[in-house]
Every structure is written in C-alpha cells, then in structure tokens.
Amino acid sequence: MLLTANAMGPRLRWGLYLSTGVIALFLLLPVVFIVLLSFGSSQWLVFPPPGWTVKWYAQFFANAEWMAAAWSSLKVALLTTVFAVALGVPTAFALVRGRFVGRELLYALFTLPMIVPLVIIAVAVYALFLKLGLTGTLFSFVVSHVIVALPFTIISIINSLKLFDRSIEDAAVICGASRIQAILRVTFPGIRPGLISGGLFAFLVSWDEVVLSVMMASPTLQTLPVKMWTTLRQDLTPVIAVASTLLIGLSVLVMLIATGLRRRNDARALELQ
Amino acid sequence: MNAILKPKPHTTLVSLRQLNKHYGDFTAVDNLSLEIEDGEFLTFLGSSGSGKSTTLSMLAGFETPSSGEIEVAGRSLVNVPPHKRDIGMVFQRYSLFPHMSVRDNIAFPLAIRKLPAAERDKRVNAMLKLVQLEAFAHRRPAQLSGGQQQRVAIARALVYEPRILLMDEPLGALDKKLREDLQDELRQLHRRLGITIVYVTHDQEEAMRLSQRIAIFSHGKVVGLGSGVELYQNPPNAFVASFLGNSNFLQATATGNAGAVFEGQAISIRPQAHTSTQQPVLLMVRPEKALAMSQAAAAATPLPPGWNEVAATVSEVLFLGESQTCSAVTTGGTALTVKALSASGMALTPGEAIRVRWAAGDACVYTQWAASDLKKG
Numbered sequence: 001m002l003l004t005a006n007a008m009g010p011r012l013r014w015g016l017y018l019s020t021g022v023i024a025l026f027l028l029l030p031v032v033f034i035v036l037l038s039f040g041s042s043q044w045l046v047f048p049p050p051g052w053t054v055k056w057y058a059q060f061f062a063n064a065e066w067m068a069a070a071w072s073s074l075k076v077a078l079l080t081t082v083f084a085v086a087l088g089v090p091t092a093f094a095l096v097r098g099r100f101v102g103r104e105l106l107y108a109l110f111t112l113p114m115i116v117p118l119v120i121i122a123v124a125v126y127a128l129f130l131k132l133g134l135t136g137t138l139f140s141f142v143v144s145h146v147i148v149a150l151p152f153t154i155i156s157i158i159n160s161l162k163l164f165d166r167s168i169e170d171a172a173v174i175c176g177a178s179r180i181q182a183i184l185r186v187t188f189p190g191i192r193p194g195l196i197s198g199g200l201f202a203f204l205v206s207w208d209e210v211v212l213s214v215m216m217a218s219p220t221l222q223t224l225p226v227k228m229w230t231t232l233r234q235d236l237t238p239v240i241a242v243a244s245t246l247l248i249g250l251s252v253l254v255m256l257i258a259t260g261l262r263r264r265n266d267a268r269a270l271e272l273q
Numbered sequence: 274m275n276a277i278l279k280p281k282p283h284t285t286l287v288s289l290r291q292l293n294k295h296y297g298d299f300t301a302v303d304n305l306s307l308e309i310e311d312g313e314f315l316t317f318l319g320s321s322g323s324g325k326s327t328t329l330s331m332l333a334g335f336e337t338p339s340s341g342e343i344e345v346a347g348r349s350l351v352n353v354p355p356h357k358r359d360i361g362m363v364f365q366r367y368s369l370f371p372h373m374s375v376r377d378n379i380a381f382p383l384a385i386r387k388l389p390a391a392e393r394d395k396r397v398n399a400m401l402k403l404v405q406l407e408a409f410a411h412r413r414p415a416q417l418s419g420g421q422q423q424r425v426a427i428a429r430a431l432v433y434e435p436r437i438l439l440m441d442e443p444l445g446a447l448d449k450k451l452r453e454d455l456q457d458e459l460r461q462l463h464r465r466l467g468i469t470i471v472y473v474t475h476d477q478e479e480a481m482r483l484s485q486r487i488a489i490f491s492h493g494k495v496v497g498l499g500s501g502v503e504l505y506q507n508p509p510n511a512f513v514a515s516f517l518g519n520s521n522f523l524q525a526t527a528t529g530n531a532g533a534v535f536e537g538q539a540i541s542i543r544p545q546a547h548t549s550t551q552q553p554v555l556l557m558v559r560p561e562k563a564l565a566m567s568q569a570a571a572a573a574t575p576l577p578p579g580w581n582e583v584a585a586t587v588s589e590v591l592f593l594g595e596s597q598t599c600s601a602v603t604t605g606g607t608a609l610t611v612k613a614l615s616a617s618g619m620a621l622t623p624g625e626a627i628r629v630r631w632a633a634g635d636a637c638v639y640t641q642w643a644a645s646d647l648k649k650g
Contacts, residue, residue: 171368173356174333175382175429182356189372 031248038241045236056238066243069227076138076223077206080145084202085195087146088153095154096161111151118211121147126215136218144216145206152201160194161187193261200258204251286311286436286469287332292341294327294493301327303493305341309471311436314463316472316480319490325473328490329439332471334358345437361430362439365446367422369414375425376401376410382433400428403462420451427459431466440472444479456482477517481505489513505559511642514557521563521609522647523556523636531633536605540581541633548640555639560612562635565599565619571628580632585609587625601627 008016033047038056040049060066095107113121125147129140164187172182188195210225217226228243287309294302302324309315317325330336332343334355343350350358369378379400383393401407404424414422423443430438444452460483463470474480480487481501489497489504497504497513508514511522525533525540527548533540535556542556565587566574576582585601588608597619599611609629613619621627 165366165368167364167366167368168370170335170355171362171364171426171429172370172381173335174358174360174362176356176359176385176433177381178354178356181385186370189370 034241034244035248037238038245040238040241043238045238045241056242060239060242060246063239066224066227066239069222069224070243070246072138072141072221073207073224076141076145077203079138079142080149080206081199081202083142083146084149084153085157085199088150088157088198088202089195091150091154092157092161096158097166110154113148114151118148122212122215125212129216135216136221138221140216141213141221141223144212145209146202148209148212149202149205152205153198156198156201157191157194160191163194164190193264197258197261200254200261204254207254208247208251284311285309286346287471288342288344289328289332290342290344292328292331292343293339294324294331294336295339300493302331302338305493305495307488307495307498309437309469310486312467312469313486314460314470314472314484316474316484316487317490318474318477318480318487320475323490324493325488325490326441327493329441329471329473332437333360333362333439359433359435360437360439361433361435363423363426363430363441363443365442367414367419367426367446369422369425369429371414374411374413375406375417378414378425379428379432381429386433396432400432403431404428419447420455423447423455424458427462431468435468437469437471440470442474443472445474445476452479453482459483489516491516507637508557511555511557511639511646514637514639515647519560519610519612521558521560523558523607523609525554525556527552527554535581535583536603536607538583540583541579542638543633543636545638545640548638552640555642557637557639558609558631558635560598560610561596562631563609563611564630565601565611565613565621565627566630567621568626568628571630576630577632579634580630581636582628582630585627585629587621587623587627589623590619590621599627601629603629 036049037045037047039052039054040046041051041053041055042049091110095103095110122144125140125144126135129135129137129144134140168190169179169182169187172186173179177185208225209223210229213223213226214229217223222230224243224247228240231237231240285308287307289305289307289309292302292305293300301322305324305328317328319325327336331338332350334350334353338351341351345358370381373381376397380393380397383396388396398407401410404427406421406424406428409417409421414425417425426443444455447455456479459470472480472483484501486499487497487501487504488495491512497509497517499509504513505517508517514520515522523535525535525542527533527542527545528539528550530546530548531541531544533542533554533556542554545554548554565585571582583603585603587599587601589600591598591600592615595615597613597615599613599619599621601609601611603609611619611629
C-alpha cells in the first residue's frame with residue numbers, strides 16, 4: 001500500500017507537516033536572516049534591524065573593489081560554464097555510447113571530484129599552479145572551478161543522453177546527414193535540457209565556490225566569495241550581507257531556471273513512454 | 274491498374290553474398306547469401322535473435338559485416354557510410370525528430386541535400402498528400418497518433434526517392450486494427466511507387482499479407498525463401514513447416530519411392546526421387562488438409578485412390594468461430610490436429626474412435642530433420 005497524505009491518520013499527518021516545516025525553517029532561516037540584515041539600518045548587523053535602508057546597496061555598487069570582485073566572479077563562472085559544457089559533451093558521449101574496457105571506471109573517475117574533500121583538491125591544484133607560477137590568474141580560477149564543476153555537468157548531460165532515443169539520430173543519418181550533422185541538428189536539440197542544466201550547474205558551482213578560490217586569489221584578482229571572506233575578517237559591515245544577498249539571488253534564479261527545464265524534460269520523458 | 278500483375282523482367286537489385294556478422298563468440302548472421310529483386314516487397318521473417326534485424330542493419334550501414342559482400346546495382350556498399358547509401362528506412366519507434374514539425378521532418382533529407390526551397394516544398398507537399406497528412410503539416414510529432422507518426426516516418430523515408438526502403442518492424446507498436454489498415458496502405462504504396470521494400474517482422478500473418486516473397490530466418494541463416502503460398506504449401510524443410518502456421522508431423526519408414534510404413538501400417542507418400550527402403554521419413558500434413566470422420570462415416574465413404582487413413586482417438590474438439598479443430602491421438606501415440614470450417618461441421622466428441630484421412634499428395638516428405646525443427650519457433 002502506498003502511504004499517501006490521506007491514508008495516514010491526522011496525527012501522523014500533522015506531525016509530518018510540523019517536522020517538514022521545522023526542517024525547511026532550519027534551512028531557510030540563515031538565508032532570510034542575511035537578506036533582512038542587508039536592508040537593516042544598523043551598521044553592526046543587529047537583529048532585528050532598528051530601521052530599513054538601501055544605503056548598503058549603494059555602498060556596495062559604489063565600491064570599486066566589490067564591483068571588481070563581482071565582475072571577476074561573473075567572468076570566472078561564465079568561462080567555467082563554457083569549458084565545463086565543452087568538455088562535458090564529448091565525455092558524456094564517450095561514457096554513454098562508448099563500448100570500451102574500463103568505461104565504468106572512467107565514469108567513477110570523472111565523478112570523483114564530487115566525493116573527494118574540496119580542500120584536498122584545492123591543495124593539489126594550488127601546489128601545481130604555484131609550481132607553474134600561475135596562481136592568481138583567471139586561468140587558474142577557471143581550471144580549478146572546471147575540475148569541481150565537471151562532474152555535475154557530465155551527470156546532467158549523461159542523463160538526458162540516455163533518455164534520447166538513438167534511433168532518432170540514426171534516422172537522420174539514413175536520411176543523408178553525416179554523423180556530426182545528425183548530432184548537431186537532431187541530437188543536440190533533443191538533449192538541450194541536459195546541456196542547459198549542465199551549464200547552469202557549472203555556473204552555480206563556480207559562482208559560490210570559496211575553498212579553491214581562496215587558494216587561487218591574489219590581491220589583484222578575487223571572486224565575490226573571496227572578497228566577502230577577507231572583508232569579514234577585518235570588519236563586520238552590512239555590505240557583506242548585501243554581497244550575500246546578491247549571491248543568493250543569482251543562485252536562486254539559476255536554480256529556478258534549472259527546475260523549470262527539468263520539469264519540461266520530465267514531461268517529455270513521460271510523453272516518450 | 275495492376276502493374277504488379279504485368280510480367281516484369283526480374284533484375285537483381287541487391288546481392289548479399291556470404292555475409293557474416295559475429296559479436297564475440299555469437300554468430301548473428303551466418304554465411305548468408307540472398308538476392309533481392311528490383312521492385313519486390315521482400316519480408317525477413319523470423320523470431321528474435323534469428324539475424325533478420327542484423328541483416329537489415331548491415332544493409333542500412335549501421336552494422337559492418339564481419340565478412341562478405343553487399344552489392345546494390347552492382348556497386349559494393351560495404352565501405353559506403355550509411356548517409357551516402359541513398360536508402361530509406363522506417364524504424365520501429367518512428368524515430369521522428371521531436372523538435373521539428375511534420376513538414377520539417379519530411380523536408381529534413383532534402384534540406385541536408387541542399388535542394389532549392391521551391392523544389393523542397395513541392396516534394397514535401399506531394400509526400401504529405403501521399404500519406405494524407407496535409408492537415409497536420411504544422412504539428413509536432415508528439416501531437417500525432419502512433420499511426421500518423423508512422424506515416425510521417427514513411428513520408429520522410431520516401432521523399433528523397435531512394436531505390437530501397439527498409440522497414441524494421443514498423444507497425445509493431447500499433448494495435449491490431451490500425452496495423453491492418455497500415456498494412457493495406459503499405460501494399461498500395463508499394464504497388465504505386467514500384468520501390469523495392471525490405472521489411473522485417475516476426476509476425477507471419479503480416480509477412481503473408483504484405484510481401485511478394487518471404488525470407489525465413491533462423492540462427493543467422495535464410496532457411497526458406499519464396500512466396501507465402503509456396504512456403505506454406507510446400508515448406509522446403511521441417512523447420513519452415515513447423516514455423517509457418519500449424520502442422521502435423523508423422524514419422525514413418527520408407528518402403529520405396531512412393532510408400533512408407535507409419536505405426537506398422539502401409540501408407541502411400543508423394544513419389545520421391547531418392548528414398549531407399551528402411552530410410553526414416555517425416556511426413557507433414559497441414560491440419561486443414563486432413564479429414565476427421567467418425568467410424569460409421571468412414572465405413573460409408575470409400576477411401577479415394579491416393580489417400581491414406583489411420584485410426585485415432587479424439588482428445589479435444591474446439592470451436593473457434595469460423596473454424597473448428599479436432600485434436601486426436603493415433604494408436605501409436607502420434608498427436609494429430611484436424612481443422613475444418615465450422616460450416617462443414619465436425620460432429621465428434623472427446624474419446625470417440627475416429628479415422629483421420631489425408632491425400633498422399635498433400636503431405637510433404639522430408640528425409641532430413643532435427644528434433645528441434647518440430648518445435649514451434
């Protein structure tokens with residue numbers, strides 16, 4: 001028997017509502033807290049705020065350092081997205097379509113950065129770039145972010161590629177399209193939700209990444225989370241709350257887009273059955 | 274109107290020669306040779322794993338033969354990639370491009386070939402008309418029924434006028450009524466266009482309904498090739514006999530060229546060229562060619578010359594609407610089935626002693642067979 005909301009007794013049902021509410025609150029409270037603080041008039045991050053203001057936002061946007069950090073974050077995240085997708089597509093094709101020894105092992109290897117503690121990857125990448133003299137460059141930021149973003153991108157593309165009926169691509173080939181033409185004109189449109197959500201995941205991973213970024217950062221190049229981290233250690237200004245709110249805002253937006261796409265993808269999967 | 278009835282010179286369009294396909298230790302296609310005539314409707318019939326789909330796939334170019342030759346109009350195709358073979362194909366799951374309209378799906382092969390827009394439109398319109406989907410041109414595949422989707426797939430495969438159309442169980446996903454409608458449409462389409470169609474199915478009724486010739490596949494080989502009538506009435510071997518339709522097998526011992534002993538009783542068989550005395554032979558009688566009659570009826574009706582009669586006991590009588598079947602067992606333990614049209618009647622009851630008769634000319638004779646041939650499938 002399926003345990004549905006109606007089948008369980010009222011006591012169990014309300015208990016479940018309550019526990020779910022508490023968990024949601026627990027997860028959401030810090031976010032709500034920081035967003036409210038960014039509009040608070042006290043400069044000491046007092047809660048509840050004695051009054052409301054947008055002056056911290058004005059300060060944030062007027063500050064060249066904050067703006068430079070935000071701009072760097074955006075640049076790194078966009079480049080990470082591009083490279084993660086560009087590398088993720090051929091990898092996903094090889095892992096889904098390839099028939100070679102060690103395919104499972106390779107899949108495990110590609111998803112390893114999801115499991116390995118971030119700090120270990122950070123130390124390793126830092127040591128490498130230090131040796132190459134490339135720390136503090138845009139290149140080092142993007143490379144290190146791609147390492148941690150790639151598993152998410154690959155998994156997302158693999159999922160939609162597995163869902164895609166290969167005989168549709170074969171149909172394009174027998175119609176006269178070369179394999180590459182068929183992939184570009186038929187397969188890519190077919191796996192578009194996976195490509196887009198793979199890209200969005202890569203963007204998100206890079207956008208709020210802090211461990212690797214702290215290692216890679218230099219006085220001239222740092223991302224928003226790094227700037228927040230260093231600022232936080234000097235003084236506790238509500239401008240940090242503003243930066244947090246903007247980080248959260250963009251992340252939520254990206255998540256919403258990803259969810260919308262997944263819904264459409266699921267609807268299509270249902271249609272195919 | 275019946276272009277098909279006009280005698281037409283038989284010219285070979287496709288030659289498959291000593292074709293092999295191995296996957297590791299498994300032999301999917303085993304030294305297969307087959308000639309496909311220009312303009313014919315040929316069906317590959319067989320159970321799953323018989324090699325029919327693999328052979329079709331090699332013809333399309335999606336699988337490379339382990340060895341052997343594929344020639345179309347005298348030109349070898351083995352090293353030609355699938356997109357340059359100029360072959361049309363319809364897949365089991367329609368395989369339409371989901372993000373394109375019906376019109377764009379059909380126009381795709383022409384767009385790839387960079388045909389001028391005016392010519393493209395003209396041909397697509399003609400195809401839409403042919404498959405009666407003009408009103409649906411702007412719909413997406415997902416907005417069409419299964420039958421409509423398959424018609425789009427057929428139009429897409431025909432729009433670039435390939436010489437050969439391959440169809441891989443294209444109607445398998447449709448329900449029976451729709452399947453029969455589309456079978457009729459396909460037959461008419463073939464008659465009108467004169468295109469060569471190679472069709473794969475595991476449904477023997479579909480194979481009979483559609484094709485001029487049927488190639489029966491088993492274990493990677495073609496074990497029977499001919500029209501439905503030929504294969505059914507005179508199966509070349511015991512496997513085809515048991516695979517197609519229903520059959521009664523009687524194991525006997527030859528006593529000469531036209532005689533044998535079945536369960537100790539002398540019977541006549543179709544005259545054979547090379548049978549020697551004491552050679553085991555297998556007789557095959559279709560259930561509808563045999564007669565079952567009560568002892569009284571048998572006593573009252575003299576046995577016509579060239580007919581055989583054996584004694585049996587009825588085990589079951591089944592009424593199937595337009596026909597009726599009677600299962601019986603001979604004194605020697607051989608199971609026989611007799612089928613008759615309900616209209617002609619078969620008033621028998623289980624347990625009754627009866628006589629089963631058949632004409633020697635209606636029984637096929639085999640001198641070689643394997644025990645597994647006699648099992649269905």
